[in-house]
Amino acid sequence: MILQDLHSHSNWSDGENTIEEMVTAAIDIRLKRFAITDHVWRNSPWVWDYLKECRRIKEKYRDKIEVLCGFEAKCLDINGSIDILDEVAKEADMVLGAIHRIPKGGGNFFTRREIYREPTQAFNFWFESTLNMLSNSLVTTVAHVTAALNKYDLNVFLTEKYAKKLVKQFGKTGKEIEINLRYSDPLPIVLRFMNKMTKYHIGSDAHSTKEFLAAWENQLNRVK
Ligand SMILES: [Zn+2]
Ligand SMILES: [Zn+2]
Numbered sequence: 001m002i003l004q005d006l007h008s009h010s011n012w013s014d015g016e017n018t019i020e021e022m023v024t025a026a027i028d029i030r031l032k033r034f035a036i037t038d039h040v041w042r043n044s045p046w047v048w049d050y051l052k053e054c055r056r057i058k059e060k061y062r063d064k065i066e067v068l069c070g071f072e073a074k075c076l077d078i079n080g081s082i083d084i085l086d087e088v089a090k091e092a093d094m095v096l097g098a099i100h101r102i103p104k105g106g107g108n109f110f111t112r113r114e115i116y117r118e119p120t121q122a123f124n125f126w127f128e129s130t131l132n133m134l135s136n137s138l139v140t141t142v143a144h145v146t147a148a149l150n151k152y153d154l155n156v157f158l159t160e161k162y163a164k165k166l167v168k169q170f171g172k173t174g175k176e177i178e179i180n181l182r183y184s185d186p187l188p189i190v191l192r193f194m195n196k197m198t199k200y201h202i203g204s205d206a207h208s209t210k211e212f213l214a215a216w217e218n219q220l221n222r223v224k
Helices: 019-028 049-062 086-091 112-117 119-135 147-151 159-174 188-193 208-222
Strands: 034-039 066-074 092-100 103-105 176-180 200-202
Touching: 019 034, 019 049, 019 200, 034 049, 034 092, 034 208, 049 066, 049 086, 066 086, 103 119, 112 119, 119 159, 159 188
Parallel strands: 034 066, 066 092, 176 200
Antiparallel strands: none
C-alpha cells in the first residue's frame, strides 16, 4: 500500500500554510503521494492561479513525492451536483465532493432546526445526495462520507441496510472510501461492511502542517 494522504488544505482556502509548506511536511514524513484539496465554489476567482501554483510545487518536488492538485467542493442538491465549474474540475488531479450541510436543492440547505423536526427526511436527502455524488463523473470520491450524520445527530438512521448500500455504491462506481482522520470518519457501521475488495485511502483533512503532522503521528503510532 502506498503511503499517501489525499485530503488537505492550504492558505488558498481556510488552511494556515502554503502549498509548499504542506508538501514539504508530507515529504518529511516520507509520504509518496499527497493531495492539496482546497475548498472551492463555482464563483471562486482564484482557481486558475491556485492550479498554476500547485503545479509549480508539483514539478519542483516531483522526484520526492507525487503531488495531486485538487479541490473539495460541496454538494449542492439531491442529484449530487457539486459547487465547482466543469472546466475547473476537469483540469484538477482530483475532486472531493462533500456534504457539510445537507442540501435541499435550489441552493438551499436544511437548517439544524429542520433536521431535528424532520430527521428521517433529512437523512433521506443526505443518503440520496451521497449516492448521487458518487455517480457524478466529476467526483473522484466523497470526503468524510458520514461526517454530516455525526454533526446532525443522525447516526442512528444509518442502519445496516443503508451502510451496506453505501459501501456497495463505492464499489459500483469504483471510488475509494476516504478514511478521514479529522473526523474519525466513516462511522464504524460503514467500516464493518468494507471487505477486501473495498478500496480506501487516508485523508488527514489537515488545515495546517501542525495538524497534518499530529494526525499522521497518531496514525503511525496506531500501527506500530
Ligand atoms: Zn470537508
Ligand atoms: Zn476538507
